[in-house]
Amino acid sequence: EDQVTQSPEALRLQEGESSSLNCSYTVSGLRGLFWYRQDPGKGPEFLFTLYSAGEEKEKERLKATLTKKESFLHITAPKPEDSATYLCAVPNDYKLSFGAGTTVTVRA
Amino acid sequence: EAGVAQSPRYKIIEKRQSVAFWCNPISGHATLYWYQQILGQGPKLLIQFQNNGVVDDSQLPKDRFSAERLKGVDSTLKIQPAKLEDSAVYLCASSLTLSGANVLTFGAGSRLTVL
Numbered sequence: 384e385d386q387v388t389q390s391p392e393a394l395r396l397q398e399g400e401s402s403s404l405n406c407s408y409t410v411s412g413l414r415g416l417f418w419y420r421q422d423p424g425k426g427p428e429f430l431f432t433l434y435s436a437g438e439e440k441e442k443e444r445l446k447a448t449l450t451k452k453e454s455f456l457h458i459t460a461p462k463p464e465d466s467a468t469y470l471c472a473v474p475n476d477y478k479l480s481f482g483a484g485t486t487v488t489v490r491a
Numbered sequence: 492e493a494g495v496a497q498s499p500r501y502k503i504i505e506k507r508q509s510v511a512f513w514c515n516p517i518s519g520h521a522t523l524y525w526y527q528q529i530l531g532q533g534p535k536l537l538i539q540f541q542n543n544g545v546v547d548d549s550q551l552p553k554d555r556f557s558a559e560r561l562k563g564v565d566s567t568l569k570i571q572p573a574k575l576e577d578s579a580v581y582l583c584a585s586s587l588t589l590s591g592a593n594v595l596t597f598g599a600g601s602r603l604t605v606l
Binding site for chain 2: 389417428432472474478
């Protein structure tokens with residue numbers, strides 16, 4: 384069954400146009416929610432881990448938040464270099480289960 | 492520190508042929524993972540090693556896929572015979588320990604095209 388669902392599938396933004404990505408999960412007893420960034424032709428690169436509802440983490444123009452059922456990745460005033468696929472993932476036993484990702488394209 | 496090394500980066504083969512991918516994890520990382528990422532999808536775990544033992548291979552199509560990590564360091568993933576649906580990027584990742592809450596460090600991946 385699907386444990387991680389991301390939306391939207393794709394997001395096209397103008398430079399400076401803030402937006403949010405959603406990651407909803409169904410795993411019980413969450414032991415962390417991970418956000419990764421994947422550039423074309425590269426492997427995913429770790430961004431954040433969130434462990435409890437209400438937690439927030441920031442890195443440059445990115446801010447990740449967590450509730451009991453979902454996480455949001457907010458992109459504030461994005462730049463073209465923020466263009467990438469953003470993946471969220473949750474641990475299931477010893478495995479990390481990934482969502483399908485949101486592909487963000489930021490136009491100058 | 493050096494990252495996760497993978498080779499080859501690209502491989503094109505005919506269906507029913509065989510192919511092998513190699514991965515060298517970050518030094519000292521006990522856990523090694525092979526993921527399959529089909530275009531437009533998230534990575535799907537194929538097999539997970541802790542040192543040289545298999546922790547999880549429930550998603551590995553064992554009739555055609557095999558993997559080994561004989562000395563607990565580098566690993567090889569083999570596909571024989573390949574099918575069209577095996578076209579994907581094969582990502583290797585490593586982490587310090589077995590915990591699912593660990594951060595994974597990924598290699599750049601090996602892109603397989605099966606014709």
